Amino acid sequence: MSHSHLVSRRQFLLATAGISAGTLLAACTAVAPVAQSGAGSAAPAAEKAKVLVWDQFGEDAAAVDAMVAKFNEANPNIEVVREAQAAIRDVIRTALDAGAGPDIVYYDTGPGFAGVLARAGLLAPLDQAYSDHGWDKRILKIARERCTFDGVTYGIGNELEFVGVFYNKRIFDEKGLTEPKTHDEFVSLADKLKTAGMTPISFGDQDKWPAGHTFSVFSGNSAGKEKLAKAISGEVPFNDEDFVRAIQIPFVDWVKAGLYNSDVNAVTYDDSNLLFYNGTAAMRLTGTWMIGAYTTPDTMADPVGFFFYPAVRSDVPIAPPAGLGSGYFVAKAAKSPEASFKFLDFLFSDTIAKDWLEGQSMIPPLKLNPEDYKISDLLKFTLNALNASADQMGYNIDVLTPDNFNTMMFDGFQEVIGGSKTAQQQADDLEAAMKEAKQAGKVMDITQ
Amino acid sequence: MSAPTAPLTPSLTPAFSARARRKAVAGWFFVLPALLLYLFFVIYPFVTSVYYSLTDWDGAQPIKRFVGLGNYQKLLGDNLMWEALWHNVIWVIIGTISPIVIGLLLGVLLWTGTRGRIVFRIVYFIPVVLAEVVVAIILNWIYHPIFGALNEILRSVGLDSLARGWLGDPATALPALLVTAIWGYYGFCFVIIMAGLQNVDIDLVEAATIDGANGWQRFIYIIVPQLSHVLTMITAFTLIGGFNVFGIVFVMTQGGPGTATQVIATYTYRRAFQMSELGYGAALSMVMTIVSLIASYIFIRLRERQE
Numbered sequence: 001m002s003h004s005h006l007v008s009r010r011q012f013l014l015a016t017a018g019i020s021a022g023t024l025l026a027a028c029t030a031v032a033p034v035a036q037s038g039a040g041s042a043a044p045a046a047e048k049a050k051v052l053v054w055d056q057f058g059e060d061a062a063a064v065d066a067m068v069a070k071f072n073e074a075n076p077n078i079e080v081v082r083e084a085q086a087a088i089r090d091v092i093r094t095a096l097d098a099g100a101g102p103d104i105v106y107y108d109t110g111p112g113f114a115g116v117l118a119r120a121g122l123l124a125p126l127d128q129a130y131s132d133h134g135w136d137k138r139i140l141k142i143a144r145e146r147c148t149f150d151g152v153t154y155g156i157g158n159e160l161e162f163v164g165v166f167y168n169k170r171i172f173d174e175k176g177l178t179e180p181k182t183h184d185e186f187v188s189l190a191d192k193l194k195t196a197g198m199t200p201i202s203f204g205d206q207d208k209w210p211a212g213h214t215f216s217v218f219s220g221n222s223a224g225k226e227k228l229a230k231a232i233s234g235e236v237p238f239n240d241e242d243f244v245r246a247i248q249i250p251f252v253d254w255v256k257a258g259l260y261n262s263d264v265n266a267v268t269y270d271d272s273n274l275l276f277y278n279g280t281a282a283m284r285l286t287g288t289w290m291i292g293a294y295t296t297p298d299t300m301a302d303p304v305g306f307f308f309y310p311a312v313r314s315d316v317p318i319a320p321p322a323g324l325g326s327g328y329f330v331a332k333a334a335k336s337p338e339a340s341f342k343f344l345d346f347l348f349s350d351t352i353a354k355d356w357l358e359g360q361s362m363i364p365p366l367k368l369n370p371e372d373y374k375i376s377d378l379l380k381f382t383l384n385a386l387n388a389s390a391d392q393m394g395y396n397i398d399v400l401t402p403d404n405f406n407t408m409m410f411d412g413f414q415e416v417i418g419g420s421k422t423a424q425q426q427a428d429d430l431e432a433a434m435k436e437a438k439q440a441g442k443v444m445d446i447t448q
Numbered sequence: 449m450s451a452p453t454a455p456l457t458p459s460l461t462p463a464f465s466a467r468a469r470r471k472a473v474a475g476w477f478f479v480l481p482a483l484l485l486y487l488f489f490v491i492y493p494f495v496t497s498v499y500y501s502l503t504d505w506d507g508a509q510p511i512k513r514f515v516g517l518g519n520y521q522k523l524l525g526d527n528l529m530w531e532a533l534w535h536n537v538i539w540v541i542i543g544t545i546s547p548i549v550i551g552l553l554l555g556v557l558l559w560t561g562t563r564g565r566i567v568f569r570i571v572y573f574i575p576v577v578l579a580e581v582v583v584a585i586i587l588n589w590i591y592h593p594i595f596g597a598l599n600e601i602l603r604s605v606g607l608d609s610l611a612r613g614w615l616g617d618p619a620t621a622l623p624a625l626l627v628t629a630i631w632g633y634y635g636f637c638f639v640i641i642m643a644g645l646q647n648v649d650i651d652l653v654e655a656a657t658i659d660g661a662n663g664w665q666r667f668i669y670i671i672v673p674q675l676s677h678v679l680t681m682i683t684a685f686t687l688i689g690g691f692n693v694f695g696i697v698f699v700m701t702q703g704g705p706g707t708a709t710q711v712i713a714t715y716t717y718r719r720a721f722q723m724s725e726l727g728y729g730a731a732l733s734m735v736m737t738i739v740s741l742i743a744s745y746i747f748i749r750l751r752e753r754q755e
Contacts (some may be wrong), residue, residue: 266616
């Protein structure tokens, strides 16, 4: 009797084998219903186009979320979904290539970033959209130029910014200091701060990229805009004396003179900001993307001023690095390109400029009057400076140079700061990297 | 006598064969799901990596140009690859020996009978439970040049001259990373060794004690040989981990300052994903695989020969 309730070995084997095979079959056949359901729901989906946007503003970018919400409200037939990506560079190529990526991606504009995607045919050309939506008249020239690769425009650059010196006004007032007009005046001012027991300049290069901005400032001021453009385009060698000087001053002379906090290579960018926030350091050489933090009393209690780093040579006018933070690009495989274009058109409309400026402290690529917005004096100054002299400004080198060059910059500057490499050796290595990139056809010509 | 056995052979053989075949088929059904997963997630990517290593693919272009052994030839002249490999060798030697020695000593100390054994086990094992990134972040704070506990302690006891940016100094960055890795891993060795110690023959230890062996002699000649299988397993595991190390280096220094802490895995990541040289990165990953396979094979063979 009990035998009838037992499962025989044969039955057990058959059952388990059946389960295994069944699971596999289910796994294989599961694709079909999904595809069918996708096809079946095609009609309602067509009524409301979905646009997936990947950006790098972070999860808590309330101002950007508000822009998306405004767009969705104004366009009931389109639903834009924003997803913040922390490591967009690691995933974007694979995602776009697999057709599983976003419709719009907010990505760095250089040839080593969006340029790679464009050349791989993963981005949609936007030249037609520029003329259809009037962007060619509305969007600033620089925002289009930096997203143009091999003569084709693929994106709209955003976050206009430049690099210069932020300073703590309270400390300057207390020490009776004024904004320096020459390089020598700057060094003398920094020496005075050091003698007073302060850290003259906060600098953290553990993340490696901050030194690239410092180098951009000194390259522009030492070589001048035109020569720097030629160097970035591979037409002038990077081991020229002007670029050696641009390495020597900030990474050798100032380190030796103790003008920075200690252990520059072990301090992160964020921590070097902390030294400026809490008044330990009097000055900070960085970009205008920090204005939001520097003008928020919760992070920085003291008032902050700004000046462009003065001329290094009397015969070369300053060329402070200016550029774009990132740009919006439409994927070649975007499910609804028109809906994507409509969203970009909305983002860079005059009405939304207010949200970028007031909400996000970022400057969109539009001609704007600072007096029309409730923004900090620093942001007004930035906007006025861009309106007045964007054409004379220089370049943020790492945005325009190829990957191997950037790697050499970032590693090499750490070594120069650490004293294991000379400025001349680093300049020679940079030139070798540029030659290698030129040979591989990876160099962007920005001289035209 | 042979007459009754004769018909048995033809009747049994087909029956046996049929049953064996059925068993084999059933066996395949059991193995198949795991085999398919293994083929899809291990063999296929491995073969694909070998193929990519023979191309100059940048990771984005649809065309993958075949360059034969070009990437491997380039590897030979790549100074940074050799530097990274050297750092791996240092990592493997120190990072393998240290956690095993620490785990072994702690394990034997607890095994010999200490009150609060469970508490010690938990405390030692906690770093293993933490994700590698968490371990890296914790130690990053300890090493922090401005607010870090290590420098604070050194300054508080008058050793100001030793305080430094541990991760920013080429002389201390790699040792600092190794300490992080050892702290995060010794607990694993400790727990495995503790498990192995449960099988150590106490009678042998007692006999050695009666024969006059001191503590050190009992440890070296009685306990350690009985743990040889456990130690072989942990060593092989740690050895391979040493060649594959990535997370701690990437989170804490990104290979810096300069290239002072660059290891093969971070260098591979950089070439493949940051410099858009996926073909070359694949070749580097092959080097990593081959080196760790050779090292593990040599070690296991040496152990077997000793036994």
